[in-house]
Amino acid sequence: MLMMLSLHFAIAQTLHADPDNGGLKTPAGFGVIVVTPTLGKARHIVAAEDGTLFVKLRQLKDGKGIYMLRDENGDGKADQIKGYDNYGGTGITVYNNYLYASSDSSVYRYAISPGKDPINEKKREVVISGLPYRPVHEAKTITIDDTGKLYVNIGAPSNACQETDRTQGSPGINPCPLLETFGGVWQFDANKTNQKFTDGIRYSTGLRNCVALEWDSHSQQLYAVPHGRDQLNTLFPNLYTDEQNAELPSEEFFQLKKDGDYGWPYCYYDHFQHKKLLAPEYGGDSKTTTGCENKEQPLMAFPGHWAPNDLLFYHGTLFPEKYKHGAFIAFHGSWNRAPLKQGGYFVAFVPFKDGKPSGDWEVFAEGFSGGPEIKSPKDAVHRPMGLAEGPDGSLYITDSVKGTVWRIIYTK
Amino acid sequence: MKKHFFYITICCILLTSAIPLSLAQQEQIDPGKSVYEKHCLSCHQADGSGVPGMNPPLSKVSWVTGNKTKLIQTVLNGISTPLEIDGEVYHNPMPSHDLLSNQQIADVLTYIRSHFGNTANAVTAAEVKKVRGK
Numbered sequence: 147m148l149m150m151l152s153l154h155f156a157i158a159q160t161l162h163a164d165p166d167n168g169g170l171k172t173p174a175g176f177g178v179i180v181v182t183p184t185l186g187k188a189r190h191i192v193a194a195e196d197g198t199l200f201v202k203l204r205q206l207k208d209g210k211g212i213y214m215l216r217d218e219n220g221d222g223k224a225d226q227i228k229g230y231d232n233y234g235g236t237g238i239t240v241y242n243n244y245l246y247a248s249s250d251s252s253v254y255r256y257a258i259s260p261g262k263d264p265i266n267e268k269k270r271e272v273v274i275s276g277l278p279y280r281p282v283h284e285a286k287t288i289t290i291d292d293t294g295k296l297y298v299n300i301g302a303p304s305n306a307c308q309e310t311d312r313t314q315g316s317p318g319i320n321p322c323p324l325l326e327t328f329g330g331v332w333q334f335d336a337n338k339t340n341q342k343f344t345d346g347i348r349y350s351t352g353l354r355n356c357v358a359l360e361w362d363s364h365s366q367q368l369y370a371v372p373h374g375r376d377q378l379n380t381l382f383p384n385l386y387t388d389e390q391n392a393e394l395p396s397e398e399f400f401q402l403k404k405d406g407d408y409g410w411p412y413c414y415y416d417h418f419q420h421k422k423l424l425a426p427e428y429g430g431d432s433k434t435t436t437g438c439e440n441k442e443q444p445l446m447a448f449p450g451h452w453a454p455n456d457l458l459f460y461h462g463t464l465f466p467e468k469y470k471h472g473a474f475i476a477f478h479g480s481w482n483r484a485p486l487k488q489g490g491y492f493v494a495f496v497p498f499k500d501g502k503p504s505g506d507w508e509v510f511a512e513g514f515s516g517g518p519e520i521k522s523p524k525d526a527v528h529r530p531m532g533l534a535e536g537p538d539g540s541l542y543i544t545d546s547v548k549g550t551v552w553r554i555i556y557t558k
Numbered sequence: 559m560k561k562h563f564f565y566i567t568i569c570c571i572l573l574t575s576a577i578p579l580s581l582a583q584q585e586q587i588d589p590g591k592s593v594y595e596k597h598c599l600s601c602h603q604a605d606g607s608g609v610p611g612m613n614p615p616l617s618k619v620s621w622v623t624g625n626k627t628k629l630i631q632t633v634l635n636g637i638s639t640p641l642e643i644d645g646e647v648y649h650n651p652m653p654s655h656d657l658l659s660n661q662q663i664a665d666v667l668t669y670i671r672s673h674f675g676n677t678a679n680a681v682t683a684a685e686v687k688k689v690r691g692k
Contacts, residue, residue: 204611205647281640281649313636313653380600481609484600524607524615547610 161222161555168552169528171513175466175558178511179222181542185213185549189236190287190456190532194245197537198264199224201544201551202238202247211235212247214264215551222553230256231267236357237288237298238532241336246296248286251279253298253334274298274334274341278327282311283355289368291361296336297368298346301355302329306375306427307411314381318427322411325351329410331359331370331402352408352441353400358457364471365501368402371454371475375414375425376482382426390432392483393418397452398444399475401501406442413438417447446503451480452490455546456532459498462539465556472497474510476530476543481523488520493530493543511543511554590669593662597655598670606674614641614648617674626667626681630689633663660686 163177170178181199186207192200199215207213210229218225237248244255245265253273256265273296277286283301290296305312307322322329327343330351334341349368356370379391386394395414400406409415413422422438424430448454455478460469472495479491492512497505516527523529532544541554601613608615616622621643622629636654640647655663660683667686671678 205645282651284649311651311653314657377600380597383596481603481612482600484603485595522603522605522607523609524603524605 160220161557163555163557168550169513169516170511170552172511172554175556177555177557179553179555181217181222181551181553182215182224182227183548183550185215185227185544185551187234187546188531188544188549188551189285189546190238191534191542191544191551192238192240192245193534193536193542194240194258194264195537196260199534199536199542199551200238200240200245200247201532201549202235203549204236204546205234206232207549211249212238212245212265216262222555224551226262228263230265231270236285239288239290241290241294246273246288246290246336248288248298250284250286251275251277253277253286253288253296255336255339271339273336273339274343274346276343277332278343280328283328283373285355285357287357287359289359289361290336291368292363292366294336296334297349297359297361298332298334299353299356299359299370300328300330300332301357301373302353302410304328304411305377306381306425308427312377312381316427318411318425320412320428329353331356331368349404350402350406350408352406352410352412353402354410358454358475360457360459362459362471362473362501364459364461365498367501369400369457369459369473370402371397371399371457372408372410373453374398374450375411376451378426385426385432388485392450392486392489394450396444396447396450397454397477399446399448399454399473399496399503400442400444403442407440409438409441413441415444415447417449446496446507448477448494448507449489451482453478453480455530458533458535458541460535460539460541462535464539465541468497469495471499473503474533474541475507476533478529478531478546479515479520479523479526484522488523491515491520491526491529493533511552514545588669589662590665590667593658593666594669597658598666601650601652606670608648609650610646612648612650613652614643614646615674616670617676619643622670623676623678626685627689629667630663630681630686633658633667634686634690656690659683660690 168178187204189202212230215224216226233249235249252275280303282303287299308316310316332346333349334346358371374395378386396417456476458474477490495510514528528545531546534542606616637652663686664683667681
């Protein structure tokens with residue numbers, strides 16, 4: 147283990163950023179290397195202890211849904227790429243020498259062995275099967291804490307729990323029945339195989355869809371940045387203008403507590419008023435807070451619809467001290483800000499101290515979309531999706547459009 | 559000099575009054591555009607390109623330019639099972655828009671069939687009425 151780490155340290159010393167910085171813009175002192183250009187519709191990514199990368203794909207490429215990337219010659223580029231197993235999905239993580247990966251209804255794991263062919267798909271084990279699945283907000287993000295508890299996002303298959311989804315004039319159902327099996331984070335046991343949905347407990351609720359869900363081993367806390375609801379303006383044109391809808395509701399950054407209720411679908415956050423407000427489907431008028439007093443508050447709030455798709459707490463020593471234990475968030479980028487220009491499409495950094503933000507957020511890596519202004523998501527050349535930290539402290543970012551994987555190093 | 563000034567002034571008056579007029583005229587010529595902007599744009603986007611993985615494109619898809627009955631039904635009833643178009647799966651539901659009038663639906667469908675690179679013929683309110691009545 148020690149030898150492996152020192153080897154990687156030696157490699158990091160000889161890395162050089164790509165001449166065009168991988169097409170991205172990063173702060174002074176950082177450099178970017180394209181690890182691989184076109185892996186497929188990439189979702190989350192994880193680095194094993196020896197630096198081997200595993201990427202989950204949403205749709206199969208050449209019949210495979212998990213891709214392994216290895217860099218044998220130490221130039222930062224993947225020189226060995228191999229696909230495994232036959233399901234699409236989002237979640238991927240490493241725990242106790244096992245690779246865990248999720249489809250939209252199951253979680254599987256594979257023992258990791260050293261060398262060029264680290265997992266054996268024929269020996270995959272079912273950790274959980276039969277998770278609630280509907281085609282909307284289907285991504286089952288996973289994260290595992292230090293004691294082996296496995297947390298799974300089960301997104302709500304709905305915008306705001308209306309009787310008929312996304313339909314003008316359809317009221318919100320009260321209480322929202324979806325919350326019994328969706329719209330929260332469920333807790334399972336990472337060390338047990340063949341668990342059913344009913345073996346898990348609902349850990350936190352009122353969370354529309356936590357694609358960005360992460361255990362922080364430093365503060366020993368669970369965090370999430372769910373996707374806020376859409377279409378305040380088109381469903382309630384009398385209450386919200388296009389301009390208001392572009393900014394609202396806020397994308398909220400939460401520390402998740404056991405049995406915490408974060409508000410969806412009844413309440414949403416407004417970062418101009420600094421308040422949780424009652425959703426219009428439940429009688430809200432863009433001002434009233436009645437009924438939202440007991441909902442959990444965010445640690446930080448971002449402008450609307452940026453689509454946070456991964457969260458990573460950085461614990462490495464490669465980056466300057468300010469980044470240590472801070473949070474990176476990949477904002478996949480909006481569509482529901484239309485007709486106004488879109489937002490997101492970058493990776494943000496939030497400094498942390500004692501498990502809480504210690505300063506404002508800032509843009510860390512940008513330039514993914516390939517233009518200064520994105521009018522329609524289809525115009526984006528790349529969209530930042532998954533985040534991982536390598537054993538040497540490099541930051542890896544995946545792209546959901548073409549499947550580019552970037553490695554960010556610090557070169558000063 | 560005086561004459562010049564006169565012409566410039568006339569020009570300015572003509573310009574300033576001509577721009578808003580032509581916009582208003584356009585609106586009148588194309589009522590489908592305003593229905594589109596209010597009821598469809600946020601999901602299918604201003605250029606009809608859609609949102610990958612969520613909302614399908616309206617540009618150059620046979621669904622839009624082909625069979626009118628199926629197209630009218632799409633707007634009246636919505637769709638809730640994911641569609642696959644050119645290898646991309648779209649996960650959001652398409653909400654029903656049966657609150658729109660026959661004329662509004664005809665207008666918006668005529669608009670999407672003749673924009674975004676599409677060149678199909680118009681849909682009439684009578685055609686929408688016939689499908690709604692079924």
